[in-house]
Every structure is written in C-alpha cells, then in structure tokens.
Amino acid sequence: MLGGTAGTSVTFFYGRLYIKGTATGYTLGVLNNSGGTATPTYGTEIPYGTPANITVTYTVDTTSTPTNVATLQVNSQPLLTNSTGTSAAATQLASVAIRQAGNSTSGTGSISIDNLVVRTYPSATLAVADLSKAKGNFIKNSFVKNEEITFGAQAKDVKVYNMFGQVVKTASVKENESLNIAELQKGNYIVTGTVNNQPVSQKILKD
Helix, strand or coil: CEECCCCCCCCCEEEEEEEEECCCEEEEEEEEECCCCCCCEECCCEECCCCCCEEEEECCCCCCCCCCCEEEEECCCCCEEECCCCCCCCCCCCEECCCCCCCCCCCCCCCCCCCCCCCCCCHHHHCCCCCHHHHHCCECCCEECCCEEEECCCEEEEEEECCCCCEEEEEEECCCCEEECCCCCCEEEEEEEEECCEEEEEEEEEC
C-alpha cells in the first residue's frame, strides 16, 4: 500500500493491494484507500506457485473535485478498479507499507515479493490536460484488441509508456492513422502526445 505521509506512523493508505488464499490458490485485489467499510475488488484466482506480474496505480488528483480510484492489473486479467474507501483523496504519496495479517498456518501464509518498483509520474509529464476536445480526439480505441492504437487527430511527439515509466514506443501520427504495438505485452500503458499544440495523455489497455 502507498502512504500519504513518510515515516513509521502512517495513518492513511492508498492504492492498497490485498492477497487472500484458498486451498488451491491465491487471489489479488485492490482498494483505493482505508476509509469506511471498504470492500476490495478481487480478480481471478491464481494457482499456488504461479508468479503474478502486477501493477497498482493511484492518481493524486489536485482538481476541485478529485477522483479517488485505485486500479490493479494482474497479468492479462481484466483491469480492476476500486473506489469503495471513503477517506479523502490523497494530496501526496510519500511512503510504501507492507504488512501481513496472518502466518504460515492461518491468514495469508507465506508470500514472496520480488522486483518491487514504485514510480511517480510528475504532472507536467503525464497529467491529462483539461482539454476535453483534444483528449476526445486523441485515441479512438483505449481498449486495444487488434494490436493497433488508432488516433482521431494528428499528434506529434507521441510516446507510449509502460507502467514502470519506461518509453516503449515513439511516433508522430496523422488523423485516423494507426500505431502498431504488437510487440508490447498485454497490460496498461499511458500514451502521451501533442494535439493542436496542447499536451494530452490517455491510458490504454492492451488485451
């Protein structure tokens, strides 16, 4: 989970990853924050011994009516979203916390975590501009099933970021032109570009 403050006494948590087990496997879920009677959103059970490549995201929204949503991508499962927690939206993310509510015979059991990466995206780089017209014309198919992103407007300096903040594709495109992303793995990506001299960005899911 991500903490709203740094240090050892963190009160509010955001983008919370849940793990629960059964006799046959484990299930991963996500919760946006720690407020109220919150219900995590869970994905499909994964057999024990099977690793999962997961991405948890939480956006710090500083607008007057902030969103308060966390998402979870588990392998190629459908994207999970959760907004059931009632705490106020985070104004910053400053720490990471890991805790276990069980032991080897009850609760969550033994868990192995490898290659934990936490990355923040400055608003100047990946913020969605408040330009509804430009954004609406940017990408036509945010859910990509045919290996191609189709653009609704001419865009310069197009960059495709994976959820680790790495640029995995660059291009400049014309209106109704497509960008092939067949070589990219299934999952979430952020696509940025410049439309009518305005910076825009949009999340896509490659299935």
